[in-house]
Amino acid sequence: MLYRVIDAAELPALVDAFMERYEVIAPVRSGRSFAFEAVGSFDDIVLDYPTTITSPKKYVLPPRETLFEFDAAANEVADFVEEVTPRVIFGVHACDINALNSLDLVFRDARYPDPYYAARRDATMVVGISCTPSEGCFCHLVDADEARTGYDLFLQDIGGRYLVSIGSVEAANILEGACNPREATDEDRIAFRHATRRRQASFNPDIPNIQEVPMLMDAFHSDPFWEELGGRCLSCTACSSVCPTCYCFDIRDTMDPDGVHGLRERTWDACTSPQFAVVAGGHNFRADGRNRVRHRMYHKLNGFMAAHDRNLCVGCGRCVYACKAGISPIEVLRFFERKGADDAD
Ligand code: SF4
Ligand code: SF4
Incomplete structure (x- = not known):
């Protein structure tokens, strides 16, 4: 895995660069909660959200979709070609990345892939972001508190800057063009370790950790x-x-x-x-x-x-x-x- 560090002040430029080529979906405030929505500006995005009401699932598996049209008289089925919107889902927590990975196993990487899901998923980039667990979170108990795969970039907040894990060449090029990513130093790695420990310590201790x-x-x-x-x-x-x-x-x-x-x-x-x-x-x-x-x-x-x-x-x-x-x-x-x-x- 390749790591780089960018300053927090560079995030708007990164989002702008994504917006030039993709529809950007990100967490925004929705009443007293948060939701993933299409955004037109970095200023709309809330990155320190606790969790969203619904997940990014609807962007790869919509609540309702047309599979095809048919003509009963002619006994014909017309292929339905939906225009797939190239998207970046920005600011996704590790649990939701792991959720997308599970959906991939079912719909894209299975013996008989679902063409509708696969087309959308292949046109979707994922930019993950570190989080602070809320009271109902228990991702650490189901091995989903860390995203090892399934993202193009993952941004770990290490205090005024982000340690960026790079998961795809396309995202790396956009990062390189929009920001001034630098090599991670020992100080950055230590800050990452501290951030990880702080996060692990903030899970609700009242949720029991049950083995087997x-x-x-x-x-x-x-x-x-x-x-x-x-x-x-x-x-x-x-x-x-x-x-x-x-x-x-x-x-x-x-x-x-x-x-x-x-x-x-x-x-x-x-x-x-x-x-x-x-x-x-x-x-x-x-x-x-x-x-x-x-x-x-x-x-x-x-x-x-x-x-x-x-x-x-x-x-x-x-x-x-x-x-x-x-x-x-x-x-x-x-x-x-x-x-x-x-x-x-
Ligand atoms: S488990 Fe709870 S949320 Fe789910 S269907 Fe039953 S009442 Fe509704
Ligand atoms: S806690 Fe588990 S079962 Fe409940 S919504 Fe999240 S993934 Fe689904």
């Missing part, structure tokens, strides 16, 4: 805990909407009034929706809240790990705030902590 969560999920699959958790679920699907790694979708055909032309659309869906597992004939494989909430938690903390050797939950904490019923992976970690205490009795 996937194994515990299997061991406690039938515990009444899931009944209690599922019984509280309101089926609002807010958790999936805000989650940077929820990727379930539905496919729908919509006909024009002429009954001939139509289009096929993909929309976000959620496994916490009561209709999600309904199949032809009306049977619902996950008819109650217990099964739905348990399924979501298992996919986040167990199933994806088995398939891809990484947690699907990146510990961003968004569902911790979004769920009005107080359901989140933290509750699952606390349950295992209580179980550990029970075993010790």
Whole structure:
């Protein structure tokens, strides 16, 4: 990995250089919260945001998109070619970069890549930035507090300057043209070490660090805990909407009034929706809240790990705030902590 250092005062020039060639998406203030939006000026960007309401996911996997149009009379499908906007998503935290990396495994790097996702992702540059954990963050417990891949640049604030990790040639050239990057000195490396330690010390110590969560999920699959958790679920699907790694979708055909032309659309869906597992004939494989909430938690903390050797939950904490019923992976970690205490009795 190549490292350079730039002064904080050079960031506006870097953003301006990106804006010359790309649409720049960055965190901005949205009411009392923060959101990723297209920006027209560096001054709109808030870099010391705690977390955004939703993640950058919508820029690679939109909530609704047309897959193709069809002509039912002629029995023809027209290829749908969407214009892909070259983008830079600027100021992305490590958890959200890891989330994009997981989405890549599913949609781009899989045996059968999704052409819609892959086209958008390949046209998207990612500039990461270091963060200070908020109360609901637990990325360090799911191995997502550091982004090792998946970015073009990563900016680590080391006090009045940034240690920049360079992940792509294209981004390196833009950095070189817009700023005066210099080699990192020993003093910079020490400042980086201090910044990393400060960050590690600021995670919420009340969130339990549980080892072997996937194994515990299997061991406690039938515990009444899931009944209690599922019984509280309101089926609002807010958790999936805000989650940077929820990727379930539905496919729908919509006909024009002429009954001939139509289009096929993909929309976000959620496994916490009561209709999600309904199949032809009306049977619902996950008819109650217990099964739905348990399924979501298992996919986040167990199933994806088995398939891809990484947690699907990146510990961003968004569902911790979004769920009005107080359901989140933290509750699952606390349950295992209580179980550990029970075993010790
Ligand atoms: S499950 Fe919750 S904490 Fe984990 S990645 Fe999704 S929104 Fe973030
Ligand atoms: S777990 Fe919470 S946020 Fe998710 S559907 Fe249930 S009530 Fe809504």
